[in-house]
Amino acid sequence: MSSLDSSIVSTALPRISSDFKSDNEYTWVLTAYFLGDMAFEPIADIFGRKQVLMFVLTLFIISSALCGAAQSIQSLIVFRGFQGIGGGGFFSMVIVIIADIVPLRKRGIYMGITSAVSTCASVLGPLVGGLLTDYLTWRWAFFINFPLCFIAGIIIYFQLNMPPKYIGSSFTQKLKKIDFLGTFLLVGSIVSILLTLTWGGVDYEWGSKEILTLIVTFSVCFSSFIYVEYKVAKDPIIPLQMFKTRNVIVTCFINFFFGMSAMTVTNTLPLLFHDGRGISATFSGLMLAPQSITSSLGNILTGYLIGKYGYIQRYMMAGTCVVIVGNFLLSKIGMVTPIPFIIFVVILLGLKLGLNTHSCVLITQQSVQKKCM
Structure with a gap:
């Protein structure tokens, strides 16, 4: 859900801009979502993984409803920011829980599956958003979260059982620990x-x-x-001592630049197709579908190979080579670029995500102390 909503509105942005008569502010509908993607792990240590998950899920549902009912671009941006807090917290907690319950040696395959699902959802987002925009309304890009959140809430409430770190503390004492x-x-x-x-x-x-x-x-x-x-x-949202480890600094830089590349493809190409080339919102999203296939396969395969043989560095170096070639070819895409060439570039960049997305997380988890995770 978190990854789906990070990109589902990209193909709906032209329609949102038209409905609200906004030529400049509509891009903040995307940006506001990522503002809320902060670290929830210290709060989860205090109140418990399950409690925080249920809170961010509830916030996500309420903000999704408000986004779908928004009557101005300004209110949509504000509600989208709250939705980002819920979605970002939800995604962060999944990574934290995997680190809690899965041994490091087996973590690769679990992270691979999680990253595959996440990447697939973020890449399919423009396609789903295009279908909803063309055949219903862009507001359903937000209302679609209701059944997904309902199912997720049932699973979390009845199946997840992880006690809080600070057992026996009062609510006021726990609240004082939040940074x-x-x-x-x-x-x-x-x-x-x-x-x-x-x-x-x-x-x-x-x-x-x-x-x-x-x-x-x-x-x-x-x-x-x-x-x-x-x-x-006392309980910092980002423990700075973990940046004394070189591996953490390197993986942060890798994630930063790879994230820039991924967001460019997912959120910019649909706008080029729709506004620049007159392609429908549905077909704009469909053009990105190959990326979900290569990224999902890459994530699962890389996770399996890391769990079985190790050698994370090899896959990250391969992913770096792929992203260099892919980004160079991406810079050549223009108004008259042939469709097969664009699809080839999308496939390459999807492979890049598969090779590197969860490898950085595994390296960071292996490099820092347990209290920083």
């Missing part, structure tokens, strides 16, 4: 830099007071966040 200040500063940092990159050179000049104010805000919030996490917070 509210660190969370506020982190959100402020991300919002400031996103607004800077979105508005800079488009709505405002790079040297304008608005952009300079955002840059200063980012600098203050981020430096304060580092100080709070390192010196103040």
